[in-house]
Amino acid sequence: MSDSPDTGPSADSLASEVQAAVARMYRRARSEMPDNELGETPLSVLSHLVKHGPQSLRSLSERERVTPPAMSQVVNALQASGLVTRSPDPGDGRRVLVAATGAGASLWIDGRRARDAWMNARLAELSADQRRAVSEAARILRAMADS
């Protein structure tokens, strides 16, 4: 909304601007998402499982910063859709290992393409310098979020 001066904000207002930008982009991305698409958290979980292999429910909940019951429900939904499986951990009877199925991996690949279509179009309109800034910021924000 153009209340962002080019002169560079103070660190204090920077936090607000980052918060606002993240929240607005999160909702915009959601509104641009194809209808039959997964939500942000299920998709993030599926993505992690595809990339890093089976994980315990606990580690997933910590990684996504939601409570174990919330993650259990997310996994329930993914399981009901045939995208992941739950199996007992052979070495620890308390644990459950969640793993992506073939269908889950396929949906993740196809879904990501559809999901990214809108943002790719916008990123393509940026200058090389702007893309570099966004790329660097994405890495920084990701590290901050995961720290």
Add this chain to the structure above:
Amino acid sequence: MSDSPDTGPSADSLASEVQAAVARMYRRARSEMPDNELGETPLSVLSHLVKHGPQSLRSLSERERVTPPAMSQVVNALQASGLVTRSPDPGDGRRVLVAATGAGASLWIDGRRARDAWMNARLAELSADQRRAVSEAARILRAMADS
């Protein structure tokens, strides 16, 4: 991670990285938020009203990219908490003007400080160059989200 060379990543992977960073940061910010704090959308609405004065419900719903019924409910909650008022638009009987109350403005100011505490601490750990990249990216992403 860190498959983002300074030479510039492919536009395709950049979209995924931005999506992931935004989604993770959104949830992290939420998990760091004080308990008695407003959610992202109510806070964004309140912020907009404080900064830009009374708005119709329609314009708020378009701005936040939620449906009018969803915005109506958000305003209901804010109104029930005494943070905003609804008044009829003098010039158009169909319209409702939503305005922040004094309590709403105060809560926004105090709440933002609390909300930003975590992110300010993280931003303070960055180098000047990194902060610059984050600042520029915040403006770019904000413009993308609002476009």
Add this chain to the structure above:
DNA sequence: TATTGTTATACTCTATAACTATA
């Protein structure tokens, strides 16, 4: 006892559909 996970319950935010009131 500590850890892992689930069930039960409730709250917030969101959507679509159907409706009222005003222009």
Add this chain to the structure above:
DNA sequence: TATAGTTATAGAGTATAACAATA
């Protein structure tokens, strides 16, 4: 007819509290 807003209803995602099973 078209626009602004509400009510009704449903679904996703989240939380806390209480519980069971395993270490």
